[in-house]
Amino acid sequence: MKQGEKVLIAQGGGPTAVINQTLAGIVLEARKYPQISKIYGALRGVSGIVNQDFVDLTMETSRNLEQVALTPAAALLSTRVKPDEQYCEKIFRVLKAHDIRYFFYIGGNDSADTVRIVNEQAKIANYELHAIHVPKTIDNDLMVTDHTPGYGSAARFAAQAFAGVDFDVRALGGIYIGVLMGRHAGFLTAAAALASNYPDSGPHLIYLPEREFKVEQFIADVKETYDRYGRCTVAVSEGIKDASGQPILTTLGKDLDKDAHGNITLSGTGALGDLLTQCVKDNLKGLRVRSDTFGFLQRSFLGCVSEVDQFEAREVGEKAVQFALGMGHAEGSVTIHRVGDYVVDYRLTPLNEVAGKTKVMPDEFINAAGNHVTEAFKAYAKPLIGNDLQPTARLRAPMVPKLQCAE
Amino acid sequence: MKQGEKVLIAQGGGPTAVINQTLAGIVLEARKYPQISKIYGALRGVSGIVNQDFVDLTMETSRNLEQVALTPAAALLSTRVKPDEQYCEKIFRVLKAHDIRYFFYIGGNDSADTVRIVNEQAKIANYELHAIHVPKTIDNDLMVTDHTPGYGSAARFAAQAFAGVDFDVRALGGIYIGVLMGRHAGFLTAAAALASNYPDSGPHLIYLPEREFKVEQFIADVKETYDRYGRCTVAVSEGIKDASGQPILTTLGKDLDKDAHGNITLSGTGALGDLLTQCVKDNLKGLRVRSDTFGFLQRSFLGCVSEVDQFEAREVGEKAVQFALGMGHAEGSVTIHRVGDYVVDYRLTPLNEVAGKTKVMPDEFINAAGNHVTEAFKAYAKPLIGNDLQPTARLRAPMVPKLQCAE
Numbered sequence A, B: 001m002k003q004g005e006k007v008l009i010a011q012g013g014g015p016t017a018v019i020n021q022t023l024a025g026i027v028l029e030a031r032k033y034p035q036i037s038k039i040y041g042a043l044r045g046v047s048g049i050v051n052q053d054f055v056d057l058t059m060e061t062s063r064n065l066e067q068v069a070l071t072p073a074a075a076l077l078s079t080r081v082k083p084d085e086q087y088c089e090k091i092f093r094v095l096k097a098h099d100i101r102y103f104f105y106i107g108g109n110d111s112a113d114t115v116r117i118v119n120e121q122a123k124i125a126n127y128e129l130h131a132i133h134v135p136k137t138i139d140n141d142l143m144v145t146d147h148t149p150g151y152g153s154a155a156r157f158a159a160q161a162f163a164g165v166d167f168d169v170r171a172l173g174g175i176y177i178g179v180l181m182g183r184h185a186g187f188l189t190a191a192a193a194l195a196s197n198y199p200d201s202g203p204h205l206i207y208l209p210e211r212e213f214k215v216e217q218f219i220a221d222v223k224e225t226y227d228r229y230g231r232c233t234v235a236v237s238e239g240i241k242d243a244s245g246q247p248i249l250t251t252l253g254k255d256l257d258k259d260a261h262g263n264i265t266l267s268g269t270g271a272l273g274d275l276l277t278q279c280v281k282d283n284l285k286g287l288r289v290r291s292d293t294f295g296f297l298q299r300s301f302l303g304c305v306s307e308v309d310q311f312e313a314r315e316v317g318e319k320a321v322q323f324a325l326g327m328g329h330a331e332g333s334v335t336i337h338r339v340g341d342y343v344v345d346y347r348l349t350p351l352n353e354v355a356g357k358t359k360v361m362p363d364e365f366i367n368a369a370g371n372h373v374t375e376a377f378k379a380y381a382k383p384l385i386g387n388d389l390q391p392t393a394r395l396r397a398p399m400v401p402k403l404q405c406a407e
Helices: A019-030 A045-050 A062-068 A087-097 A111-124 A151-172 A187-193 A213-227 A246-253 A271-283 A307-326 A374-384 B019-030 B045-051 B062-069 B083-098 B111-126 B150-170 B185-195 B215-230 B248-255 B271-284 B305-328 B373-387
Strands: A005-011 A038-042 A053-056 A101-107 A130-135 A174-180 A205-207 A229-238 A289-293 A331-340 A343-349 B004-011 B034-042 B054-056 B102-107 B132-137 B174-180 B206-207 B231-237 B289-293 B332-342 B343-349
Touching: A005 A019, A005 A045, A005 B185, A019 A038, A019 A062, A019 A101, A019 A130, A019 A307, A019 B206, A045 A087, A045 A101, A087 A101, A087 A111, A101 A307, A101 B289, A101 B373, A111 A130, A111 A331, A130 A307, A151 A174, A151 A187, A151 A229, A151 A307, A151 A374, A174 A271, A187 A205, A187 A229, A205 A213, A205 B206, A213 A229, A213 A246, A229 A271, A246 A271, A271 A289, A271 B271, A289 B289, A307 A343, A307 A374, A307 B248, A331 B332, B004 B019, B004 B045, B004 B054, B004 B373, B019 B034, B019 B062, B019 B102, B045 B083, B045 B102, B045 B248, B054 B150, B054 B231, B083 B111, B102 B305, B111 B132, B111 B332, B132 B305, B150 B174, B150 B185, B150 B305, B150 B373, B174 B185, B174 B271, B185 B206, B185 B231, B185 B373, B215 B231, B215 B248, B215 B271, B248 B271, B271 B289, B305 B332, B305 B343, B305 B373
Parallel strands: A005 A038, A005 A101, A101 A130, A130 A331, A174 A229, A174 A289, A205 A229, B004 B034, B004 B102, B102 B132, B132 B332, B174 B231, B174 B289, B206 B231
Antiparallel strands: A038 A053, A331 A343, B034 B054, B332 B343
16 A cells, blocks of 8 residues: 555536535545545546646545535536547546546546546556546436436436426416437436326326337327327427437428528427427417426436435445545446345446446336336336425315306 | 305416415315305316316315425416406306305416406495405516515526526536526516525526617627636526517517428427527627526426425415405405515505506616626525525635646
């Protein structure tokens, strides 16, 4: 055990509600190891490493770290940069210059790939480095791990939003389309179903990127639901695709006009929701149709956190440090394994099993018609959104007989 | 005091998170009066009255009423019908046929007007009726009352959303535009400012329907903010208007293309957010610009409730019954009056002071530039969103000196 070793932490990709729990977990756990002299944080992910924009997290109070842990979105700031080999070389040179021996990168599958490349370069250079990928993404699309920290809180947002929206649409009637994040994996969209309690509760239809989206079938599904319940609430993934794998936004956009510039933006706008709304209005005349795109709210809304997610996000950080510093592992991705109902354990998985790969919803989580989730999905996802969801109820008062009125 | 009198309750207009607290307040309080034999609920507001779609709320358990109270959106279902004199006559005939002597209508200023008309008709017919308007609206746009039940919880949603979004945009940079409800009154949009804690916290700009929206000034404001902070988060009311009082959606839409049908929908879509986004992109090249339209979430999201709002929504229901049954008042609108910091009292205000009228943000709540709120607004609105908001924090670690790297 050498004295005066340094730790570097960075955060990459999009925010989650609990990404700073992981940061706090790493910092507070690393402080327990006497060989560690400094804990640095890189600002703006990998770009902060190549630019040496480091802050000294050794100089953070425990209380402030705990407050930061409760704050959504990367406290170290983030980046969308996806490093290539050359970029990773720059990263490695900076790590070496600062004599950093432990590198923890909190992020998704791209971040895992960065950790993998940097670690290979360290091996080639015969530089002793412990580089650990610590998982984070609302998309829940990482391989091996049972689920990802960040998913549970975003899933809770989706569940609470749809539970409320269904009561809203029930009160005023009509059709509602909510567009959720997830370009390739439908886990977050599927979570819209997790707070349904009555047999006719919405979302009545769920469309995922894992299944071909057929416009005619969608219209038929909506009509059937509306005819049955007098309302229809629909959860749609932003990543839904046509038979050729093209995003539906592009397919539908062809039939409608482009904007003044001939472009259709694929995300960060209400375009998909508006196109689907128009599509329903064109085919089912006279109905009240509304759409919302959940956008940033689903990933950074303050105060919508699953405590299970919160604890696990903290633990993946702690475990990362224990794997690297306590057990001496050189590399890996921290993965969560469900070992009971509901209990988990953590392992260190080889980076090449996680890096750059995307997990999508397994077939058993999607119904045969491809327009909803199964009970197996609910059993999988319900423990992740926390236990203290607000219960809801409807009135159950009997009807009063009608009387003859004077004219 | 006669025996065997009947109460009728209805809910009108858009949902709030606490509208059923008021329903529960009325039912539970009315049960204490021995002269009341039946408490009816009309399904779908006034349309349920003319159709005699009544449920017998006397047959509801207290526990279920308490669960319903915690559920967003009208449990009695709602309507957008705005009755004229003739429609009110039909209402009155049904009330008479069922020998209903107490009518409580939970709703906004249109509902107050319905109560006013029905009450006048009862007077003309010499029919003893106690008709009370019980306030509810997320827009906070009713006259006389200090604020409306429903506003506090929606305002809390806006505050939590913008607090989180600002951390999100801070981590990844760029410009964010969030569109909130409020066609004429900016109170809900203004609430986006209520959870800001750092001097540079967003929303950096707030545009309200009470002030003319000038596109050039908006672009200049965004540019100045972005140049200063490297990000800019903007809260925009769906009701922002140009100099002629036309909705900006129409003004901007003229410069951009219409959809395939030549129409621009004014609400329930992401259109305004998308148009403003395009507007910023056209004028400030190369910036990352995103927009969200908060839509249904801001009024019915499950689990985002201000406890102050919750208690007051319950109390306006209780007070309505006390005014009508306990004190024998024939008519009025229950209003909330701030008598201390923060304590309120309730009064019964003549219907003609509330019915059909709209309150907008007073001048002292809007800054001189017309692009933000004042401290006076924050002092007014903060007590309404509840006391237990999740605090947030940033890291305050010092920067680490840069080193020379080997090439």
